[in-house]
Amino acid sequence: MREFVYERPTTLDAAVAAFAGGGEAALIAGGHTLLPAMNSRLRQPDTLVDLAGVPGLSGITRDGDMLWIGAMTTHATVAADPTVMAAIPGLSALALLIGDPQVRNRGTIGGVLANNDPSADYPAALLALGGTVETNLGSHHADDYFQGMFATALSDGDIITRVGFKIPTASAYAKFRHPASRYAVVGVYVAKTADGVRVAVTGAGPGVVRWPEAEEALTASFTPEAAKGLVLGGDLNTDIHASAEYRGHLSGTMLARAVAAAA
Missing domain, CATH: 3.30.465.10 (Uridine Diphospho-n-acetylenolpyruvylglucosamine Reductase; domain 3)
Structure with missing residues (x-):
């Protein structure tokens, strides 16, 4: 980790000014991603702007x-x-x-x-x-x-x-956790509102996505049975933890668990 300027502003305007002060700047909140990246030299900011002292950002x-x-x-x-x-x-x-x-x-x-x-x-x-x-x-x-x-x-x-x-009428999240990192191998959040059902999946692919087929099935019948047989498709991850095929099927399992919890 190389030297950097540490700023701890006490207003939002001061935080904005510190971030724009010159060179590469980075904002820090909890620091769980930024600090390891700095230790491994994946990030080397000239200025680190700590938001912990800015009032009005919590609650x-x-x-x-x-x-x-x-x-x-x-x-x-x-x-x-x-x-x-x-x-x-x-x-x-x-x-x-x-x-x-x-x-x-x-x-x-x-x-x-x-x-x-x-x-x-x-x-x-x-x-x-x-x-x-x-x-x-x-x-x-x-x-x-x-x-x-x-x-x-x-x-x-x-x-x-x-x-x-x-605020939905019902919602729940089901997550299959990696045993070490506790990040989601697959996580599915289900939300039911007056306008229908929205389903989002994290961990399965390169980014969080909505699942239209699941939304359609659950809008018709908000039950775990409606999720039976659904398999997430698209661009899914394959790595040492799980294959794309496994993640696709696991998404259906987490979907059914989320619906059962919400219902």
């Missing part, structure tokens, strides 16, 4: 049919917050499946969504719940936010401030 509120979570809110807080439990219990349960207690007490929802790891959990929830990512420069709907592996609609200078989730 959870409900506003009508939306649940808003500040970007610097930790996974542990999301998992235990009574407002989340009451509005979207599936989201609370998802947060409890992230990593281990150390990760959950340090990692943040904004950091996960900015990084957009293809096996991360929150992207599936955001996409299935038709959520919104708000930044200092504007907002991005979930359908347009995810743009491939580790790629998002965020531009330079975009700092996530809060994340909004539409």
Whole structure:
């Protein structure tokens, strides 16, 4: 790890200014991805901008049919917050499946969504719940936010401030975890609303995706039986942990478990 300038701004404007101060800059929230990348020299920023001291970036509120979570809110807080439990219990349960207690007490929802790891959990929830990512420069709907592996609609200078989730009538997340990393080999989030059903899958391919065939089947009958026999297709991952064929079938199994939990 080479030398860098460490900035700890106390306002959002100061964070934006520090990020634009010259050279390569990086924002740090929980640091679970950035710091290992810096240690291995995959990232070598000239300036590291720590968002921990910026007020107003954490907290959870409900506003009508939306649940808003500040970007610097930790996974542990999301998992235990009574407002989340009451509005979207599936989201609370998802947060409890992230990593281990150390990760959950340090990692943040904004950091996960900015990084957009293809096996991360929150992207599936955001996409299935038709959520919104708000930044200092504007907002991005979930359908347009995810743009491939580790790629998002965020531009330079975009700092996530809060994340909004539409409150469903029912939702749940089912995840087959890698035993060491606890990332999703496959994770499926199912959300039922007055407009129908949305299903999002993480871990199976190079990025989070919606599953139209599952949405159609579950809109007709929101039961585990409706998920029987469904196999996710498309560009799926094959690696030392699972083949593409295995991930496709596993997606159907996780789908049925998510529907059973939601129902």
